[in-house]
Amino acid sequence: GAVVSQHPSWVICKSGTSVKIECRSLDFQATTMFWYRQFPKQSLMLMATSNEGSKATYEQGVEKDKFLINHASLTLSTLTVTSAHPEDSSFYICSARGGGGQETQYFGPGTRLLVL
């Protein structure tokens, strides 16, 4: 099946620093990638949708200047949490979808961010 990787798998940073999370589709070309945030014992909340070569579309309430998304190639999308604060601590999950009208999303293993 399709494989999506994320790096790093976990990160601890100081408040005020920026953190970059990578999401890669390893064996298929991902025309669309999605970034989710998951709080403990809660469901996934979609943050943004990114299409290769274009600007990301952010969900209502998600600060685009806070969560920078870049989808520069068909196999890589990055999420940068700028000036991170403790309330940004969460589990960030990406997913990828191929082209050709496919609707199935393949999820990465997630990145756990802890901001001190």
Next chain:
Amino acid sequence: GDSVTQMEGPVTLSEEAFLTINCTYTATGYPSLFWYVQYPGEGLQLLLKATKADDKGSNKGFEATYRKETTSFHLEKGSVQVSDSAVYFCALPRATNKLIFGTGTLLAVQP
């Protein structure tokens, strides 16, 4: 708007017990329906899906039947194992390619 409603957990079962996790949806049209599973410390994995009414998705002993008349997609397994302990999410894809997730149901299987 479109939504997915799952039974609240946690669901605690003994090994080899029968499992049902309820999922109902509200949506326009007849979307595909998915079940995802999240094992401890891991990302979501697609468990099974059904693309049209009366379809039955199945995988790893789990089954779910897309029932249009009751707008349901309940997940079932005849005999659960300890290794099935995970969080299960029902999901509904929409035209904008977004996935709408239920709140998730934690399943704990005891030996």
